[in-house]
Amino acid sequence: MRPSALSSLLLGVLLQVSCGATPTPPLEMTTLHPGGDHETIAYHYHHEAMLARQQAEELAAQAVVYAQLFGLKSDWVSGTTLLVQFYQEIAQEQDRLAEQHLKLVNGRSFHEPADRKIVNLPH
Numbered sequence: 001m002r003p004s005a006l007s008s009l010l011l012g013v014l015l016q017v018s019c020g021a022t023p024t025p026p027l028e029m030t031t032l033h034p035g036g037d038h039e040t041i042a043y044h045y046h047h048e049a050m051l052a053r054q055q056a057e058e059l060a061a062q063a064v065v066y067a068q069l070f071g072l073k074s075d076w077v078s079g080t081t082l083l084v085q086f087y088q089e090i091a092q093e094q095d096r097l098a099e100q101h102l103k104l105v106n107g108r109s110f111h112e113p114a115d116r117k118i119v120n121l122p123h
Helices: 003-020 038-070 075-105
Strands: none
Touching: 038 075
């Protein structure tokens, strides 16, 4: 075989293999189905909560700087303070969602009390 024919054949095989692979479906973040990947979903929500808390801390520090520059009653301070509250609320919601999915990993749905035990009955 000539080098150009061999490279064309190799390219064709590579394209067929790479195009034939099925892509991984996106993670369904809102599912409460017991078979879902709730540990991965919980990790994602926990990570997002951490980022939101970090953003809130950075904005709180920025609000202090704005207060020194423009005064406590300036629009800069009040706007930044509102953003701090927003990111704190986002962090709380992300933590709640992470906890909800972690409970599903541990065999409980969020509707069941934490002290209720799951018993596998014989069939």
